[in-house]
Amino acid sequence: MSWLMEVQWSPYAVGIGIGILSWFTWLISSKPIGCSTSFAKTAGLIEKLFRGNKVDDRPYYQEVKPGVDWQWVFVAGIVGGAAASSLLSGDFSWQWVPSVWEQNFGDNVLPRLATALAGGLLLGFGSRWAGGCTSGHGISGTMQLAVSGWISAICFFIGGIIMAQLLFTVIA
Amino acid sequence: MNIQATKKQLFWGLVFGIIFGFLLQKGGVTKYDVIIGQLLLTDFTVLKIMLSAVLTGMLGLHVMQRFGLIKLKPKAGSWGKNAIGGLIFGLGFALLGYCPGTIAGAMGNGYLDAIFAGLIGIIAGSGLFAVAYPLLNNRILTKGNYGNLTLPRLFKINEWLVILPVALIIFLILFMFERTGL
Numbered sequence: 001m002s003w004l005m006e007v008q009w010s011p012y013a014v015g016i017g018i019g020i021l022s023w024f025t026w027l028i029s030s031k032p033i034g035c036s037t038s039f040a041k042t043a044g045l046i047e048k049l050f051r052g053n054k055v056d057d058r059p060y061y062q063e064v065k066p067g068v069d070w071q072w073v074f075v076a077g078i079v080g081g082a083a084a085s086s087l088l089s090g091d092f093s094w095q096w097v098p099s100v101w102e103q104n105f106g107d108n109v110l111p112r113l114a115t116a117l118a119g120g121l122l123l124g125f126g127s128r129w130a131g132g133c134t135s136g137h138g139i140s141g142t143m144q145l146a147v148s149g150w151i152s153a154i155c156f157f158i159g160g161i162i163m164a165q166l167l168f169t170v171i172a
Numbered sequence: 173m174n175i176q177a178t179k180k181q182l183f184w185g186l187v188f189g190i191i192f193g194f195l196l197q198k199g200g201v202t203k204y205d206v207i208i209g210q211l212l213l214t215d216f217t218v219l220k221i222m223l224s225a226v227l228t229g230m231l232g233l234h235v236m237q238r239f240g241l242i243k244l245k246p247k248a249g250s251w252g253k254n255a256i257g258g259l260i261f262g263l264g265f266a267l268l269g270y271c272p273g274t275i276a277g278a279m280g281n282g283y284l285d286a287i288f289a290g291l292i293g294i295i296a297g298s299g300l301f302a303v304a305y306p307l308l309n310n311r312i313l314t315k316g317n318y319g320n321l322t323l324p325r326l327f328k329i330n331e332w333l334v335i336l337p338v339a340l341i342i343f344l345i346l347f348m349f350e351r352t353g354l
Contacts, residue, residue: 006198011220012346014199018221019228021191026233026242029184033192035273036298043299045174059309060302067174070185075276077189078196082280085197094282098204098269113289119267120275120293121300126264127272128301129308130257131247134271137254139222141247143229145323145334148249152258156271157211159262164211167266 007089022140031070032144034136036127038072040064043124060128104172130155193277202277204269204285211266216354220346227342234335251316268293 003009018033025031044066047055055061086092096109105111127133130152132141138156141149177185193202199221200206209215236242265271268290270278275294278286323338324331348354 008200009198011199011217012224014195015221015224016228017195018192018225019230019232021188021195022225022229023232023236025188026244027236029181029188030242031185032245033188033273035271035276036294039272039294040298040302043295043302046295047299047302058302058305060305064302065174065176067176068182069176070181073177073182073185074189074192075273077186077191078193078273078276079280080186081190081193081195082197082202082277083193083282084190084280085194086202086281089198091197092282094284096284098208098283098285100205100208101269112285116268116285116289117293119264119269120290120295121297122260122264122293123268123271123290124264124294124297124299125301125304126257126259126261126297127294128257128298128305129313130254130261131249133261133273134222134265135273137247137258139225139229143226143233144244144246145230145331145338146246146249147318147321147323147326148247148254150323151249151251152254152261155255155258156262156265159259160211160265161213161262163263163266164208168208168212 004085005088005090007091018139019143022143029070032136032140033074034071034132034140035075035078036124036133036136037064038069038075039124040128041066041069041072104168126159192273193280196274196277197281201274202270202281202283204278204283207271207274208266208269216349220349223342223346227339227346230335231339234331246320246322248317248320250314250318252312252314255316256312264293264297 022033025033044055044061097107097112101112137149137152142153196202200217206217210218237244270286270290275286275290324334
């Protein structure tokens with residue numbers, strides 16, 4: 001079982017593993033692998049803590065009902081699976097500033113957190129705008145040969161490459 | 173808490189999520205450095221994982237559908253939704269260095285920028301979209317609507333005439349990555 005304790009596997013082994021996992025999510029749960037809807041459901045649940053059931057009047061939450069479903073526990077499972085993997089290999093660490101960020105922008109925590117927060121806002125907003133994320137469109141949509149999946153996935157990377165270049169070659 | 177699934181569905185969702193998170197972490201894509209390396213085009217780990225997952229998944233799913241075991245549900249979309257939303261997503265993807273799935277993995281890996289900034293941002297951004305939705309819906313989101321179109325229906329050919337060339341192209345791209353040492 002020493003392979004479970006390795007820090008990193010071949011990306012092809014991981015990719016094939018995810019592909020096979022998707023066969024089973026379809027066979028057993030009739031669901032594609034996806035993540036971003038759960039963040040919208042969580043946003044709705046949090047808003048409900050403050051505004052109560054009035055939140056259900058928002059047209060968006062009539063389509064995406066706030067609550068805990070298959071995908072929500074799937075996303076929670078990711079946290080546990082990644083923790084198990086990193087603890088088994090000794091790769092787990094509490095870290096504020098990633099090393100590539102530190103090499104380019106220094107070890108100050110605040111700029112990293114501000115950028116991550118801004119990035120998260122755009123990511124959450126954009127994933128709901130596009131109707132999916134790197135998993136729902138990028139993996140599950142493309143493998144179903146959905147036009148929505150291919151267009152979204154290509155645009156995720158176009159936007160990402162542009163911003164990464166801006167950040168690391170113009171600003172850094 | 174409003175539970176929208178049976179216990180059995182939730183059980184399998186959790187099991188599949190744990191496996192997915194385990195794989196993401198073993199692939200290295202719970203790390204900012206690996207994801208930003210892909211967007212800077214210096215580290216192709218993300219594409220290697222995604223393309224081999226798509227290749228494996230695409231072949232298996234279409235064989236299973238052919239035998240009536242599953243019924244695929246391609247998402248409906250439009251240019252206004254997928255292209256504009258996709259570009260906004262991409263800008264955030266590079267600033268954050270995680271996506272909605274890998275940020276959950278990054279949290280499990282102990283990364284505090286994911287827990288204390290990225291996660292809050294994604295939830296708030298999703299909530300802001302819910303507020304903005306009525307303004308966007310009938311204007312931008314329906315522009316260039318193509319419904320749940322798939323590539324075989326777009327080209328009006330048998331699905332295997334799309335699946336096999338796509339599989340071949342993905343295989344050649346991965347082969348090229350290895351040959352050029354990317």
